[in-house]
Amino acid sequence: MAFEPKIVGFLCNWCSYTGADLAGVSRIKSAPNVRIIRTMCSGRVDPTFILKAFQLGADGVIVMGCHLGDCHYQDGNFKTIRRIPFLKRLIQGFGIDSRRLRLEWVSASEGDRFAKVVNEMTEEIRGLGPLQLYVHKVALNAGQHEMAE
Amino acid sequence: MVTINIDGKSVEVVEDTTILKAAEKAGVWIPTMCHSEYCEPYGVCRLCSVEVVRGKRSRIVTSCNFPVRGGMTVHTNSEKIRWLRKTIMELMVSRWPNVKVVRDMAERLGAGKPRFVSLERDEAENACILCGTCVNMCNDVVKAGVLGFAHTGIQRKVVLPFDERSDQCIVCGACAHVCPTGHIRMILEDYRGKKAEFTLGPKTPIYVPTLQAVPRVPVIDTASCIHFQTGGCETCANVCEPNAINFKMEDEFVDIEVGQVLVTTGFDLFDAGKMAQYGYGRLDNVYSSLEFESILNSTGPTGGKVVLKNGKEPRAVGIIHCIGSRDVNHHPYCSRVCCMYALKFAHLVRDRTDAAIYQFYIDMRAFGKGYEEFYNRLLDEGITMIRGKAAEVVEGAWSGNGEPSLKIRCEDTLIGKFREIPVDMVVLCNAMEAREDSDVVKRLFSVSKSPDGFFLERHPKLDPTSTSTDGVFIAGCAQGPKDIPDTVAQASSAAARILSLISKGEVEIEPIRAMVQEEYCSGCKICNGLCPYGAIEFVTEKNVSHVNEALCKGCGTCVAACPSSAMTGHGFSDAQILAELNGLLV
Numbered sequence: 001m002a003f004e005p006k007i008v009g010f011l012c013n014w015c016s017y018t019g020a021d022l023a024g025v026s027r028i029k030s031a032p033n034v035r036i037i038r039t040m041c042s043g044r045v046d047p048t049f050i051l052k053a054f055q056l057g058a059d060g061v062i063v064m065g066c067h068l069g070d071c072h073y074q075d076g077n078f079k080t081i082r083r084i085p086f087l088k089r090l091i092q093g094f095g096i097d098s099r100r101l102r103l104e105w106v107s108a109s110e111g112d113r114f115a116k117v118v119n120e121m122t123e124e125i126r127g128l129g130p131l132q133l134y135v136h137k138v139a140l141n142a143g144q145h146e147m148a149e
Numbered sequence: 150m151v152t153i154n155i156d157g158k159s160v161e162v163v164e165d166t167t168i169l170k171a172a173e174k175a176g177v178w179i180p181t182m183c184h185s186e187y188c189e190p191y192g193v194c195r196l197c198s199v200e201v202v203r204g205k206r207s208r209i210v211t212s213c214n215f216p217v218r219g220g221m222t223v224h225t226n227s228e229k230i231r232w233l234r235k236t237i238m239e240l241m242v243s244r245w246p247n248v249k250v251v252r253d254m255a256e257r258l259g260a261g262k263p264r265f266v267s268l269e270r271d272e273a274e275n276a277c278i279l280c281g282t283c284v285n286m287c288n289d290v291v292k293a294g295v296l297g298f299a300h301t302g303i304q305r306k307v308v309l310p311f312d313e314r315s316d317q318c319i320v321c322g323a324c325a326h327v328c329p330t331g332h333i334r335m336i337l338e339d340y341r342g343k344k345a346e347f348t349l350g351p352k353t354p355i356y357v358p359t360l361q362a363v364p365r366v367p368v369i370d371t372a373s374c375i376h377f378q379t380g381g382c383e384t385c386a387n388v389c390e391p392n393a394i395n396f397k398m399e400d401e402f403v404d405i406e407v408g409q410v411l412v413t414t415g416f417d418l419f420d421a422g423k424m425a426q427y428g429y430g431r432l433d434n435v436y437s438s439l440e441f442e443s444i445l446n447s448t449g450p451t452g453g454k455v456v457l458k459n460g461k462e463p464r465a466v467g468i469i470h471c472i473g474s475r476d477v478n479h480h481p482y483c484s485r486v487c488c489m490y491a492l493k494f495a496h497l498v499r500d501r502t503d504a505a506i507y508q509f510y511i512d513m514r515a516f517g518k519g520y521e522e523f524y525n526r527l528l529d530e531g532i533t534m535i536r537g538k539a540a541e542v543v544e545g546a547w548s549g550n551g552e553p554s555l556k557i558r559c560e561d562t563l564i565g566k567f568r569e570i571p572v573d574m575v576v577l578c579n580a581m582e583a584r585e586d587s588d589v590v591k592r593l594f595s596v597s598k599s600p601d602g603f604f605l606e607r608h609p610k611l612d613p614t615s616t617s618t619d620g621v622f623i624a625g626c627a628q629g630p631k632d633i634p635d636t637v638a639q640a641s642s643a644a645a646r647i648l649s650l651i652s653k654g655e656v657e658i659e660p661i662r663a664m665v666q667e668e669y670c671s672g673c674k675i676c677n678g679l680c681p682y683g684a685i686e687f688v689t690e691k692n693v694s695h696v697n698e699a700l701c702k703g704c705g706t707c708v709a710a711c712p713s714s715a716m717t718g719h720g721f722s723d724a725q726i727l728a729e730l731n732g733l734l735v
Contacts, residue, residue, distance in 0.1 A: 008730065008733060008734065014597070014617055015597065018597070018617075022600075035733040035734075037726060037729050037730065037733070039705060039721055039726070040703050040704050040705050040718075040721060041704035041705055041706060043704055043705065043706035044704065044705030044706065044708060044709050044718070044721060045709060046708070046709040046723065046726075047709075048723075049723075049726055049727070049730065052727060052730055053730055053734065056730055056731065056734040057734045057735065058734055069592060070591070070592065072595055072617070072618070072704075073681050073682075073702055073704035073706070074681035074682075075681050076681070076704045076705075076706045079679065079709070079710070083709075107597065107598075108597040108598075108599075108605055108617075109598055109599045109600040109605065110600070111600070
């Protein structure tokens with residue numbers, strides 16, 4: 001069976017989530033691999049969420065927000081653009097390829113851009129293969145034990 | 150006040166008035182050539198010469214600049230003067246035989262065939278007659294100082310500095326306006342990039358904004374007004390009797406506190422010059438829709454008559470739909486209103502002229518009340534409907550007649566043939582598009598734009614007048630192309646929403662808010678500076694931060710930044726998001 005990447009997407013409510021909605025309403029075909037978590041602003045995305053996502057088994061994480069200057073909350077996305085690129089470099093130290101974390105700006109009217117970004121990322125992660133972290137195996141084993149109990 | 154006698158008539162004038170002005174008051178005509186109402190008298194043509202008798206002495210002076218003195222007697226039509234005038238005109242005719250103002254004046258003053266042969270004879274109809282009005286306008290009135298005279302005697306001519314284009318020239322057109330022979334012309338060099346002007350015909354820097362402006366008061370465009378560029382002119386203020394013109398007026402910036410905003414910034418018309426194949430801006434008699442509206446309007450440049458540039462009635466008019474809309478190269482959307490106003494144009498042209506009328510359409514969109522019935526009525530009026538978007542507009546000459554006109558090349562898809570339709574006038578149905586500065590407005594009010602460039606409504610069906618930002622509403626063509634009934638309906642709906650919120654007296658806000666758990670807060674104040682709304686304040690007595698719930702909009706930036714996890718967000722707390730992650734992945 002072909003490897004289907006598990007990608008978690010953090011989308012800001014006003015721009016990128018609406019853009020994703022537009023892609024859906026417009027029936028644009030896009031890969032189903034991005035699982036979306038909605039936050040009010042991309043500035044809400046705590047780097048620990050991203051690390052937790054990788055820990056829980058995500059093969060890739062994408063953060064999407066409004067274009068710079070267009071943030072619904074004025075400058076939330078400026079905070080994002082400070083955090084995510086730094087995190088990208090940081091995760092390399094954990095053995096996670098920096099291409100597995102991606103930051104994109106998608107506006108409310110860019111349904112086709114959302115689809116394009118999702119498709120591109122899915123293919124890239126598919127090429128990179130599943131994320132193998134030592135921590136994974138431990139956590140998963142622990143989880144299985146818990147479920148068994 | 151002094152009294153003088155002109156040709157036997159007594160007239161009382163203010164001292165130091167010129168004889169010319171006094172003669173005007175007395176109803177006596179004195180010919181002039183170099184005189185202009187805009188400038189100070191120049192006195193070079195000598196045509197206005199009159200005989201002044203004072204006591205026993207009689208002299209010939211130029212009436213345009215000679216001041217009156219009490220008791221003066223002036224003869225404007227004595228034999229000496231008549232001979233003088235004829236000679237002057239003969240001199241002028243010998244040099245400029247084909248200039249209209251010279252010939253007309255020569256005829257009026259009875260000058261016959263000239264006795265002279267000029268060494269500088271100029272046969273042009275628009276030759277420069279060296280009246281100097283342009284130079285005086287440019288130097289004294291406009292104060293740009295670009296034109297001047299060079300050389301002396303017979304070589305004298307009007308020149309630009311070093312005979313080159315001048316950067317000082319502010320292109321005000323004053324010289325072209327006052328030139329009596331048409332020697333100086335204003336030429337539009339490059340159409341590209343020029344915003345379409347919807348009131349055809351010359352427009353001065355002081356103008357009434359639109360044909361039906363309320364209040365109907367002129368405004369001054371400071372960008373093109375001479376006074377604001379050189380400090381000169383002020384001709385309008387000089388002639389305004391109630392002294393209503395105040396050049397010192399400045400923009401006033403007023404701060405008004407409001408709770409809600411209704412954005413109705415309208416639309417821009419697609420610039421048909423971007424589609425070179427239709428000849429807009431290049432060929433004569435090709436009009437955009439709004440230009441044609443101003444032609445049809447009874448207060449427009451032609452008084453409502455449908456005429457070509459040369460004043461004649463067109464023999465055939467072509468109306469081309471979908472210029473810039475339903476077009477992958479420009480705007481894919483349909484501009485909604487064009488089919489109906491194209492039918493309206495056809496109806497009015499049929500009403501006012503005998504021209505043959507052709508409509509080039511893709512689909513006929515007659516969607517509203519009475520619209521389809523109107524379309525059927527037009528079919529009965531004998532308008533030719535050609536289903537096929539016109540490919541191009543070219544110059545063509547109608548066979549037999551030989552007069553230059555236009556030709557529309559199209560494909561008639563209903564009969565499956567290519568056709569060339571000869572017309573005299575082409576009217577384009579330009580698309581409505583979002584305003585050029587809509588990005589600026591968008592940032593100001595935190596609204597989004599839909600893919601077609603117009604402002605995004607909260608929900609296309611259930612909430613077309615709100616935006617995703619509370620308190621900001623949109624209506625009219627700012628939200629998308631629409632006609633008048635729809636705009637009125639939408640505007641009323643937006644106004645009603647706003648009024649209902651105002652009358653409620655209180656506002657319901659979303660419960661998504663940040664909150665500080667004071668036991669965990671270390672007082673680092675990182676969050677204080679992050680908030681774009683300044684909603685976080687530091688409470689020094691307790692050494693913790695505190696969120697003002699009225700100001701907080703719930704973006705969560707502070708929550709993400711808090712190093713102690715003291716800040717949480719109602720609705721988007723860390724625990725909630727981590728639970729979502731668990732659900733997605735495990």
